[in-house]
Amino acid sequence: MKYIVGIGGMTNGGKTTLTNNLLKVLPNCCVIHQDDFFKPQDQIAVGEDGFKQWDVLESLDMEAMLSTVQAWMSSPRKFARAHGVSVRLDASDTHILILEGFLLYSYKPLVDLYSRRYFLTIPYEECKWRRSKRSYAVPDPPGLFDGHVWPMYQKYKREMEANGVEVVYLDGMKSREELFHQVLEDIQNSLLNCS
Numbered sequence: 001m002k003y004i005v006g007i008g009g010m011t012n013g014g015k016t017t018l019t020n021n022l023l024k025v026l027p028n029c030c031v032i033h034q035d036d037f038f039k040p041q042d043q044i045a046v047g048e049d050g051f052k053q054w055d056v057l058e059s060l061d062m063e064a065m066l067s068t069v070q071a072w073m074s075s076p077r078k079f080a081r082a083h084g085v086s087v088r089l090d091a092s093d094t095h096i097l098i099l100e101g102f103l104l105y106s107y108k109p110l111v112d113l114y115s116r117r118y119f120l121t122i123p124y125e126e127c128k129w130r131r132s133k134r135s136y137a138v139p140d141p142p143g144l145f146d147g148h149v150w151p152m153y154q155k156y157k158r159e160m161e162a163n164g165v166e167v168v169y170l171d172g173m174k175s176r177e178e179l180f181h182q183v184l185e186d187i188q189n190s191l192l193n194c195s
């Protein structure tokens with residue numbers, strides 16, 4: 001069985017942390033990070049607001065991300081081997097793929113491929129605080145969070161809800177451990193229901 005999990009949601013919600021914890025324990029589990037598909041800086045549009053528009057879908061090479069997902073779908077075993085993931089030879093033959101990123105549910109060709117879509121959220125103040133402590137490959141210019149990051153987050157979330165995309169909301173204020181156990185248990189239950 002092939003099982004695709006989305007760990008999506010807002011910037012600094014804890015997506016990468018949760019994903020890395022799940023990867024340590026889930027068998028036959030590969031990962032694709034959406035952040036690896038950002039276009040080069042010179043291809044990022046500058047908005048009327050003067051900010052580079054990093055937080056829009058057009059700043060990501062989603063076709064390339066989709067191709068990578070399709071490569072996993074056509075042969076999870078080969079994909080795992082190529083990415084250094086050890087494959088267990090047990091009877092169930094379940095293969096899991098985690099897609100991790102901030103705009104997972106806004107690109108139509110991917111939306112229906114998920115078996116389960118998680119969406120991490122934290123309050124505005126916490127998000128702004130966590131983000132201010134981070135250093136990205138391209139540092140945030142002053143005002144980017146309120147001028148671009150937060151409004152784009154709200155816009156895409158509104159669209160996702162309007163489109164009726166079903167997600168499991170996760171409270172990113174819970175501890176790392178609690179989130180890990182909650183999601184692991186949920187994935188295990190959902191896998192049992194699928195098989």
Ligand SMILES: Nc1ncnc2c1ncn2[C@@H]1O[C@H](COP(=O)(O)OP(=O)(O)OP(=O)(O)O)[C@@H](O)[C@H]1O
Nearest residue numbers: 010011012013014015016017018130172174175176
């Ligand atoms: N459950 C948690 N409670 C408190 N802090 C957390 C929790 N999970 C992650 N963090 C911290 O919050 C910050 C963001 O975490 P992480 O990088 O996992 O988020 P992300 O959603 O992947 O963010 P990005 O938008 O940069 O991809 C990090 O400093 C991390 O250590």
Ligand SMILES: NC(=O)c1ccc[n+]([C@@H]2O[C@H](CO)[C@@H](O)[C@H]2O)c1
Nearest residue numbers: 011035038054055102136137138149
């Ligand atoms: N990874 C990058 O190239 C990059 C560059 C500039 C900004 N970002 C930020 O990453 C977040 C998603 O994880 C988004 O909010 C981007 O602003 C990433």
Ligand SMILES: [Mg+2]
Nearest residue numbers: 015016017035
């Ligand atoms: Mg991350």
